[in-house]
Amino acid sequence: MADDASRKRTVRGRKIRSDRSRKESRKAKKALARKASSAGERNGDSPLSDPEEVVPEPFVETDAVQSLRGRITGWLEADQPVHLIGPTGCGKTALALSAAAERGRPVVWLNGDDAVDTAALVGDHAGGERYKEDDRFVGGVTKQTEIVRERWVDNPLSVAVREGATLVYNEFARSDPAAHNVLLSVFEEGVLERPGKRGGDRTVDVHPEFRAIVTSNDVEYAGVHTQQDALLDRFVGVQVDYYDEETEFEIVKAHVDLPDERIERVVDATRALRDELAVIVGTRAAITAAKGVAVFDGQDDDELLAAVFTDVLAPKIAGEGADDVDDLRAEIDESI
Ligand SMILES: Nc1ncnc2c1ncn2[C@@H]1O[C@H](COP(=O)(O)OP(=O)(O)OP(=O)(O)O)[C@@H](O)[C@H]1O
Structure with missing residues (x-):
């Protein structure tokens, strides 16, 4: 009788142990799944940024800047993905980034280039991960099973879609259009497919706060990779051009410590060269030229300006020979 009771207790005891052991193993599996889906975060390279972190510094807000940003945030509010199209270095x-920060949602940043494929956008298998499972069904006997599980890592688009972030996809026209097929169902059906992912969670439902802003250089938009019409149709296009003179002045002034009259000269020269030269002279060129003017002093102003702008713009004709740089210098001299 006593033997029976003790056997029962032992059996119950074993049962409890085996439940706990199964629970632990389920917990381990869950933890592993969590770890796998946030592998990026675990390595400290989460694609998610706080909105305050992405505000460009410095950022000048003239009427022109606010009006353009208002167009972008307005379209995002209307749940439309936005395509910003404009020349190099216009802002x-x-x-x-400023429009994305304004939404107050986390921001995911992506840079387009030839190497961007669907896996780079969506996610990929990142090798196997091993863990050991202990089975202690029989007292005193431990059985260890090694389980190898494939680790899946979500890439920026999956993270942005899942977390309801604002995706800022810079130079999107530089990526292979085939990589963007997954975007169609994101915008159309609110579902992201993760090709290559096995199991029931192959698709991710798009979070209602997910939004996208993509940018393209207008020349590349037309020329590098022609993106699918079906995809481009889903975006509203906001054309961005060089800012008015006052805004450009304020932008250069915010970046470079120079007296106002010297900034004015750089901005005047930038705008004259923009009209006259075949190469693109963006606001970035104006900022770089102003930095040069601040450093190389002691020459006659026009000469200094011409020399500085020649250096700033020469990379745009690099590879075409010294004669072309001389021609560029002559054209700059003439325009300034
Ligand atoms: N509102 C602004 N306030 C301060 N700086 C600005 C502003 N807009 C643009 N800039 C500056 O002008 C330069 C060009 O801007 P930006 O890089 O945004 O241009 P872009 O059109 O994206 O260029 P690209 O086509 O080469 O990528 C940068 O140095 C940026 O910091």
């Missing part, structure tokens, strides 16, 4: 990236 698209700064605007996109």
Whole structure:
């Protein structure tokens, strides 16, 4: 009788142990799944940024800047993905980040280039991860099973879609259009497919706060990779051009410590060269030229300006030979 009771207790005891052991193993599996889906975060390279962190510094807000940003945030509020199109160095990236920050949602940043494929956008298998499971069904006997589980890592688009972030996809036209097929169902059906992912969670439902801003250089938009019409149709296009003179002045002044009259000269020269030269002279060129003017002093102003702008713009004709740089210098001399 006593033997029976003790056997029962022992059996119950074993049962409890085996439940706990199963629970622990389930817990371990869950923890592993969590770890795998946030592998990026675990490595400290989460694609999510706080909105305050992405505000460009410095960021000038004239009427022109506010009006453009208002167009972007307005379209985002209407749940439309926005495509910013404009020439190199006109301020698209700064605007996109400022508009994204304004929404107050986390921001995911992506840079387009030839290497961006679907896996780079969505996610990929990142090798196997091993863990050991202990089975202690029989007292005193421990059985260890090694389980190898494939680790899946979500890439920026999956993270942005899942977390309801604002995706800022810079130079999106530089990526292979085939990589963007997954965006169609994101915008159309609110679902992201994760090709290559096995199991029931192959798709991710798009969070209602997910929004996207993509930027393209207008030349590349037309020329590098022609993106699918079906995708471009889903965006509203906001054309960004060089700012008015006052805004450009304020931008250069915010970046470079120079007296106002010297900044004015740099901005005047920038705008004259923009009209006269075949190469693109963006606001970035104006800022770089102003930095040069601040450093190389002691020459006659026009000569200094011409020399500085030649250096700033020469990379745009690099590879075309010294004669071309001389021609560029002559054209700059003439325009300033
Ligand atoms: N509102 C602004 N306030 C302060 N700086 C600005 C502002 N807009 C643009 N800039 C500056 O002008 C330069 C060009 O801007 P930005 O990089 O955003 O241009 P872009 O059009 O994205 O260029 P690209 O086509 O080469 O990527 C940068 O140095 C940026 O900091």
